[in-house]
Amino acid sequence: xxxxxxxxxxxxxxxxxxxxxxxxxxxxxxxRKAEAAxxxxxxxxxxLYHERLTDPRVGEWMEREAPSSPDEIxxxxxxxxxRDRAVKVPSRLVKAIAEGQALALGAWRQAREQRxxxxxxxxxxxxxxxxxxxxxxxxxxGERYDxxxxxxxxxxxxxxxxxxxxxxxQKLEPLIAGIEARPRRPDALAGKRFPVDAQWAFTMELLxxxxxxxxxxxxxxxxxxxxxxxxxxxxxxxTRLFEEQPFSAIFGTLHEGGHGLYEQGFxxxxxxxxxxxxxxxxxxxxxxxxxxxxxxxxxxxxxCFFPKLAAHFPTQLADVSLDDxxxxxxxxxxxxVRVEADEVTYNLHIALRYELELGLVRGTLEVRDVEAAWNxxxxxxxxxxVTSPLEGVLQDIHWAWGEFGYxxxxxxxxxxxxxxxxAARRALPSLEAELSRxxxxxxxxxxxxxxxRRGARLDAEDLVRAVTGHGLRDDDFIExxxxxx
Amino acid sequence: xxxxxxxxxxxxxxxxxxxxxxxxxxxxxxxRKAEAAxxxxxxxxxxLYHERLTDPRVGEWMEREAPSSPDEIxxxxxxxxxRDRAVKVPSRLVKAIAEGQALALGAWRQAREQRxxxxxxxxxxxxxxxxxxxxxxxxxxGERYDxxxxxxxxxxxxxxxxxxxxxxxQKLEPLIAGIEARPRRPDALAGKRFPVDAQWAFTMELLxxxxxxxxxxxxxxxxxxxxxxxxxxxxxxxTRLFEEQPFSAIFGTLHEGGHGLYEQGFxxxxxxxxxxxxxxxxxxxxxxxxxxxxxxxxxxxxxCFFPKLAAHFPTQLADVSLDDxxxxxxxxxxxxVRVEADEVTYNLHIALRYELELGLVRGTLEVRDVEAAWNxxxxxxxxxxVTSPLEGVLQDIHWAWGEFGYxxxxxxxxxxxxxxxxAARRALPSLEAELSRxxxxxxxxxxxxxxxRRGARLDAEDLVRAVTGHGLRDDDFIExxxxxx
Numbered sequence: 001x002x003x004x005x006x007x008x009x010x011x012x013x014x015x016x017x018x019x020x021x022x023x024x025x026x027x028x029x030x031x032r033k034a035e036a037a038x039x040x041x042x043x044x045x046x047x048l049y050h051e052r053l054t055d056p057r058v059g060e061w062m063e064r065e066a067p068s069s070p071d072e073i074x075x076x077x078x079x080x081x082x083r084d085r086a087v088k089v090p091s092r093l094v095k096a097i098a099e100g101q102a103l104a105l106g107a108w109r110q111a112r113e114q115r116x117x118x119x120x121x122x123x124x125x126x127x128x129x130x131x132x133x134x135x136x137x138x139x140x141x142g143e144r145y146d147x148x149x150x151x152x153x154x155x156x157x158x159x160x161x162x163x164x165x166x167x168x169x170q171k172l173e174p175l176i177a178g179i180e181a182r183p184r185r186p187d188a189l190a191g192k193r194f195p196v197d198a199q200w201a202f203t204m205e206l207l208x209x210x211x212x213x214x215x216x217x218x219x220x221x222x223x224x225x226x227x228x229x230x231x232x233x234x235x236x237x238x239t240r241l242f243e244e245q246p247f248s249a250i251f252g253t254l255h256e257g258g259h260g261l262y263e264q265g266f267x268x269x270x271x272x273x274x275x276x277x278x279x280x281x282x283x284x285x286x287x288x289x290x291x292x293x294x295x296x297x298x299x300x301x302x303x304c305f306f307p308k309l310a311a312h313f314p315t316q317l318a319d320v321s322l323d324d325x326x327x328x329x330x331x332x333x334x335x336x337v338r339v340e341a342d343e344v345t346y347n348l349h350i351a352l353r354y355e356l357e358l359g360l361v362r363g364t365l366e367v368r369d370v371e372a373a374w375n376x377x378x379x380x381x382x383x384x385x386v387t388s389p390l391e392g393v394l395q396d397i398h399w400a401w402g403e404f405g406y407x408x409x410x411x412x413x414x415x416x417x418x419x420x421x422x423a424a425r426r427a428l429p430s431l432e433a434e435l436s437r438x439x440x441x442x443x444x445x446x447x448x449x450x451x452x453r454r455g456a457r458l459d460a461e462d463l464v465r466a467v468t469g470h471g472l473r474d475d476d477f478i479e480x481x482x483x484x485x
Numbered sequence: 486x487x488x489x490x491x492x493x494x495x496x497x498x499x500x501x502x503x504x505x506x507x508x509x510x511x512x513x514x515x516x517r518k519a520e521a522a523x524x525x526x527x528x529x530x531x532x533l534y535h536e537r538l539t540d541p542r543v544g545e546w547m548e549r550e551a552p553s554s555p556d557e558i559x560x561x562x563x564x565x566x567x568r569d570r571a572v573k574v575p576s577r578l579v580k581a582i583a584e585g586q587a588l589a590l591g592a593w594r595q596a597r598e599q600r601x602x603x604x605x606x607x608x609x610x611x612x613x614x615x616x617x618x619x620x621x622x623x624x625x626x627g628e629r630y631d632x633x634x635x636x637x638x639x640x641x642x643x644x645x646x647x648x649x650x651x652x653x654x655q656k657l658e659p660l661i662a663g664i665e666a667r668p669r670r671p672d673a674l675a676g677k678r679f680p681v682d683a684q685w686a687f688t689m690e691l692l693x694x695x696x697x698x699x700x701x702x703x704x705x706x707x708x709x710x711x712x713x714x715x716x717x718x719x720x721x722x723x724t725r726l727f728e729e730q731p732f733s734a735i736f737g738t739l740h741e742g743g744h745g746l747y748e749q750g751f752x753x754x755x756x757x758x759x760x761x762x763x764x765x766x767x768x769x770x771x772x773x774x775x776x777x778x779x780x781x782x783x784x785x786x787x788x789c790f791f792p793k794l795a796a797h798f799p800t801q802l803a804d805v806s807l808d809d810x811x812x813x814x815x816x817x818x819x820x821x822v823r824v825e826a827d828e829v830t831y832n833l834h835i836a837l838r839y840e841l842e843l844g845l846v847r848g849t850l851e852v853r854d855v856e857a858a859w860n861x862x863x864x865x866x867x868x869x870x871v872t873s874p875l876e877g878v879l880q881d882i883h884w885a886w887g888e889f890g891y892x893x894x895x896x897x898x899x900x901x902x903x904x905x906x907x908a909a910r911r912a913l914p915s916l917e918a919e920l921s922r923x924x925x926x927x928x929x930x931x932x933x934x935x936x937x938r939r940g941a942r943l944d945a946e947d948l949v950r951a952v953t954g955h956g957l958r959d960d961d962f963i964e965x966x967x968x969x970x
Contacts, residue, residue, distance in 0.1 A: 014529035017522065018503060021510060033701040037502065037716030040757060044499035048533060216518040231522030272525060
């Protein structure tokens, strides 16, 4: 690859790393009054990134390339995909979307305060219109949503996704009914207080146990947990601590730790190249879901870690058995709010959002009708009557950010995660025994070898197929639920 | 001012803020293994900054300007000065200096391990040669050192500086002899332990008392204390905590807090312009020295704050009187190491370095002779016999960084600080009474009004003259020492 292009790619990765540093800092240590200054810094950095990516010389350098290795071919493919999208959207539209996002975010916050969707509606309408325009600028084969989905899940299409999500919802319904019909153990943790320092200490034991390298990353506290890879050697995680809800920190850390292992697992050879990234949001999410749910809610895992947790909370957990604890960890209950949903009902929340935003982007659903549609679907899918928009259409920040096409990646993460975990179990016959001894590195290494190290060389579904023999499907996920519930 | 130029200036400030964020993070929270990735990110960011500053279009925009206000004139003056320096040095030389610095830094570390200047010598020779070349590229009137000094202290010249430093050294000698001749109180704090958490808590009381806004800045721990302004609304300070040396944290916080007040004090109107900066390193240092020494080592200050400190250390300070404490705070003793020197002998360390580096840059002193010259001057100025290069020529990192012209700004800070403080006392007749009640905001406001808000509108000495009626001189500093010792 010619040096000028190589240097530019390295520069773009550095800028990405700095963007991640600036957003990490914004959510962790930045002083309150720095908001405006940080917004300016981020906007400058994003502008430079865009300018350096769309620079016509980059196009010329790419055309002159005669890639000589599979890695060079993959690098150019990843670069071309990102660059084409950046080039196709006129800067007028980029700017209008950024402004529309800022306005919508403000209106969404206000609407939540006033508990009135109508406050948010006009700004959301503007944003939907802009995103539709963007999708048309990006180009599609008649399915406008595909152009947006491509930004989160390259290669995925509505035609492929819809039947999978529909089938999943159909299979979940009887499963949930079955779980609900069974007698339910009382929550043994309810009403107890778990001092946050001890919660923190436990999560800081979990991370190295998972194989997360705390010399190449760190964990901090933030209001919303997230993970952020500044480089494979610099991965920042956050978690949050609530005295009465220890699961928030524990599963938050397992979740973000799963993301973090992905970021730390890129090959050192891919340092400062576009290959050192996940091929999609869905595949990234598969790693967080796998650790959070398939490992973190399993009996083998807690066979080892429940005593360790109890050492931090000797009085709180004195009269709690492993079975009690597992019942609390695996409680299933239909609820209004996605982020509080259990792993079984969670995907119904996604199905709801996917269908609505698909309608918005296609133009078959008007923004003014979206609240009624939301409430109707909540009734249909979850059997619940929405009484406040805070528990309904105003609960998520994603649409206020202008993110349409993002939600399905959560379910893709669940499905890919289950398919990958099933393959890991086949490949590692002693996995269950290892987990119950607290030995998580075998799994980490298998994931690193089969998923993380490959970086962006394959599209998500191609990678999952190469590793497991199966593409996107819900069988493994449903199996894993059936085995556990 | 034309919009393109204005936008570019804002962008350059944003990049500067991001550089400061990245270096702050590097010294505080960055994981150990991220070093190489961070070096790449910093180098990319510095390269972009340089490219956007030296961009020929910036020169064209500037030429087309017809500045219509004093602020526009000042802005263009500050920009032109920075840009001319950046343009004059060929990128080949910039690169060679960066490489020379990296090599010299490595050799300096190795030389310290082996306690042998000879290990450092060849790399230092290369760096001195490069800096001389750089100085010639920048241009000067025969005094090559002026071109380097200009990078830290715009407007200052050897011809102005040398007599002042020489006069100061002459006045300090009898002062030190006099102090040494007097009986010395034993150090009432020696051998005691001061838990670091309580030290931290005390420093976190000091900062708001000084008027440092903890919603527009923060304090963290680092190995070497520093301050870093990402924006006037985002100022990061660090301090360090040693159980047996509480003064390290206390005076570190006062010192960095002084720098921090400067950064927070820039006018909001100057946000994202080159005016929101100090005109020189020396004037910046005047603020840290003023708070650390002139306020922080004074009887009025401790009249209020000693009881507050004692509340944190009730047993350690139970049998310590205010007089004992002040004696400990104000101990004067000739020593080998600059960073451990008291405020009186400190300037002799600077005089020593200034004369040596002046010789190196002029070419009248060879690098191979610099160790002998160092030891000889230590004997002459401080009366001490150097026995290890760790306490001698290898003690400071500055030359390994290739910084020649930086050291004198420390003494300029002491002198400017004393002259400004003398003016503050004249302007605020009740200052001493306020300090002894712990009321520091009157002084903070006076400094903000007279120094900080002006930003880079005037050169350092011009600003000091405008505020105090006096330019660079040692009288106020010597007076302040005489009054205290």
